[in-house]
Each structure stands twice: as C-alpha cells, then as structure tokens.
Amino acid sequence: MNTRKKLIAPSILSADFSRLRDEISAVDQGNCDLIHVDVMDGHFVPNLTIGPPVIRWIRKATKLPLDVHLMIEEPIRSLKEFREAGSDWITIHVEACRDVRKTIAEVRALGAKSGISLRPKTDLSLVEPYLSLVDLVLIMTVEPGFGGQVFIPEMLAKVRTLRPRFDGLISVDGGINLETGRQAAQEGADVFVAGSAIFRERDRKAYISQLRQAIS
C-alpha cells in the first residue's frame, strides 16, 4: 500500500502576479506543501513565463520548498542559476534534453531533488531508463504550456502503470481539481499540482483542505 504523505503544490501560474507575495502567503497559510513554479521558454512550449530573477523573489516570500518545473529546451545550460535562485526541486522534461542522464546528474550535483516530466503524448517507456536516478516523475495531465486546461483522463493509466515500477514521488500536473485529484490519488499519485482550481477560489485555504480530503 502507498502510505506516503500526499503533497499539494499550488501552481502560481494562475496567481495574480501583481500581488505575488500575498498570493503565495495565502496558499502557504492554507497549509499547502510546496509551491509549484512553471518556467516556460517560448520554444519547448508556446508560452513564456519567468526565470531565476523572479524565483529569487518567490524564494523570499515563503519557506516552503519550491517545486520548479522547467518547460525549457536544454535546461542543463541554466540549472545552476535556477538552483542558486532557490529552487529545491527541479524537474526537467525528457523531450527537452539531448543528454537526459547528464542533466539529471547535474540537478543532483547541485543538491536539488530531481524530477523528470513527460508530455501527454510521450510514452512512459521514455522515462523508464531514468527511474532509478530521479526522486520524482511528473506526469503531465494536460499539454504543457498553459494553466486552466481540462485534465486528460487517459493519463490516469500512466500513473497506474508507473506506480508499481517506481518508488519515488509521482506528481500529476494539469487540470487537477477535487474530482481529478481524487482519481489520480486512487491510482497512487503523491503530488498534486493545481493552479486554476486553487487560485480562482476566494478562500484558498478552504479549497486546499477540500482537496486534501479528496486525495486522502
């Protein structure tokens, strides 16, 4: 049985960036476990977000671990900057690295928890060779690039297949709400990234506690 603690990671992509400190405080005080930060480069995904300078400010706004999701080509070029800015967990995409093994080794050498992620269309077999090297597998449950999309139910099978083969944390990211969170939890997911579902609520604390109940 999976007895690991379930972790809730609000994605600040859906927060009001003009009030970022308050937005982070609201979910921090709402007893979430991590802050999920989506980094996009306009190449790997058709959207552009933030980089190390903003992460440095986020780092000052909370003591919670920063779960940094790099949707960027060849992240190996900038891992050091992301780590120095305060990233605790660093997740790279298997599709975005020429040398995945070397990239993961670099994340570990920098002292961060290492994660690997895959797009919905990418077969699980592509991350299989790296399972013994990472702490976390982040299963994209929407096409990476934007918040507020609808959960792809077929991704539940990926969680189900991966669970018995992987001892680390399985994260689900995209379209997570009370219902899809509950379904992913039943398949054995550990980390629940939720952006729009949390930040569209006025009472983030109440929603986080409902989500915790749904996934427990």
Ligand code: DX5
């Ligand atoms: C999408 C990002 C997600 C996104 C989730 O590329 O990786 O973390 O913010 O947002 P919601 O929960 O709104 O689908």
Ligand code: ZN
């Ligand atoms: Zn993400």
